[in-house]
Amino acid sequence: MKDSCFFGKRIKELREENNLLQRQMAYSLDIDTPLYSKIERGDRRAKKEQVAVMAKLFDVEEKELMTLWLASQINELLKSNKYVIEALELVLKTHKELTE
DSSP: OOTTOHHHHHHHHHHHHTTOOHHHHHHHHTSOHHHHHHHHHTSSOOOHHHHHHHHHHHTOOHHHHHHHHHHHHHHHHHHHOTTHHHHHHHHHHHHHHHHO
8 A cells, every 4th residue: 555545544444343344345336346456456546436425334524534535636746746835835825824
């Protein structure tokens, strides 16, 4: 599993805690088992809609999984683009100004 895959690590933990097989999760998400396995390993990204479905299946707050999903995506961007930090700072500044 990739170090940056906060989301994949957590959904694997939740799946195992719930005694579910990867093929059961894949069926619930309407994807094939190899694709689900790649999502857990961090080799593929889940779709936003799939994150919501997983939260319901695992009976956890959607906010928890969505935050981990976004963190994993941001971490991948950090590794692949030297301008991501500046972009994040701009977004945070703009967001702060809009919410004040």
